[in-house]
Amino acid sequence: MGQLFSKKNKEVFSAPLGIDNPVTVQVLGICSALAVTAKLEPAIVMGLSVTVITAFANVVISLLRKTIPNRIRIIVQLVVVAALVTIVSEILKAFAYDVSVQLSVYVGLIITNCILMGRLEAFAMQNGPWESFLDGVGNGLGYAKILVIVAFFRELFGSGTLLGFNILNYEPIRNIGYVNNGLMLMPPMALIIVACIIWYQRARHKELQEESN
């Protein structure tokens, strides 16, 4: 049991949440981060879906890693990911239809999410199933974390709600002249918020800053 949560394994899990975040440090998965973050609810569902898919795809590929011929590994990875995405998509349609409609093609497009292929290639092909599982969960949650932060600001200032609950759309607030910011609902603002998170993170962690020349 002690080995399961060794120091190295803990780091495999926690690094993607912090200083090796897939979105803010590796700058992967940006396009879905722009597309699904206008509201908090789809962002959470999207984050969880990616977490589940990354975790299980990592486990499956890790188990198969010694039998996959090197030349066709990408296609094998794609088949595994596609199968998992289909399962998640069907589950969403069955139990969370509204969110699934809001997410539209972006659930299917998880197949092309760079984080997934990146983790399979860089981690699951070289490591055991348990480490791969932790790595997948860590990266998925790191992605979900950024999505939730971005969606929080976009929904709060763009629509004045959070998870659909009314926060700012009340008469007294309107009467003093408050108006929701329409730009927040457009993708450019998601990019600017992601940029702000990156800015903050780099200001805090000096080791992330490149040498300026």
Added chain:
Amino acid sequence: MKALRNYLDKIKPNFEEGGKFHAFQSVFDGFETFLFVPSKTAKTGTHIHDAIDSKRIMSIVVISLVPALLFGMYNVGYQHFRATNTTGSFIEMFAYGFLAVLPKIIVSYVVGLGIEFVVAQWKKEEIQEGFLVSGILIPMIVPVDCPLWILAVATAFSVIFAKEVFGGTGMNIFNVALITRAFLFFAYPTKMSGDAVWVSGDSIFGLGQSVDGLTVATPLGQAATTGSVPAFNMDMITGLIPGSIGETSVIAILIGAVILLWTGVASWKTMISVFVGGAFMAWVFNAIGMENNTMAQMPWYEHLVLGGFCFGAVFMATDPVTSARTERGKYIFGFLIGVMAIVIRVLNPGYPEGMMLAILLMNIFAPLIDYCVVQGNISRREKRAIKSNQ
């Protein structure tokens, strides 16, 4: 002048390293160099100093904006009194407009310069003077009904994200004032476009009348929505039409243009080519004559005098930081701005005005235009050299 200089010298030690107001050193330095040409000179190497530094250039641009600003204030009052059917003297109209516009100028300067001061102090740099012009441009390109807090948010956004993140004055890719307007336009469309924002319906300190739900369309807005081209009249030249505060009067803008060109601050090449490009594209659309598209049927001279076309051509397109810097590049840059502005006006039903988006779009391409011009020049000279060697 002498007394002022002596006073500044007297208080200067307070702001230097170890002085009690060291935290405001950049503020002091900013004011001192604004009032007097700095006495510091470079110690090494050979330098040629022009008498005119960037603070002096900025002051000239601000002076050239004054006629349009004063007329804009008068026009704000004039439109209000006309729309509410009250009579007022010239003084009353001007006072009304002055009181309506002044808070916007203050907000824009306080927010913008505040951020500049903080950043300068933080990075231990001199205060950069670029905001002097942006600060006066911002209130001039918004409708009179734009709320102050929204203006403050937009100014802060554009100073931080269009300027400071790129490295401050002189490093920005986009015109800061136009980014402010673009932010307002996309973030708060109800406060920036439509019919309800162009004429103020409030009474200010007892001047004017308070009217609810006052709607007046700009001539361009009329053309886009009602489907009839407004007839050309003198008000379009003098500027007694509804619109953003500083953009309406062609005459006042022309006075500014003369000042800019006479002092050599702005490039006549950019300015002329914007007008040529706009006239050309509008003429093309006139010639095609699309049915059901009023904007295409609007005569080319009306396109040039309405909306922000003149203001953009004279004060925005010629911005020395964001426009093309090669001489041939200026022609291309200006011409494409004019063309794009008319294309957006005519072909995009959502936006009756296209000047802002056209200039921002061409700002992106300015470095590319410069690169092509420079490379073209290099290859031409190379060919000539090879030819003469044979």
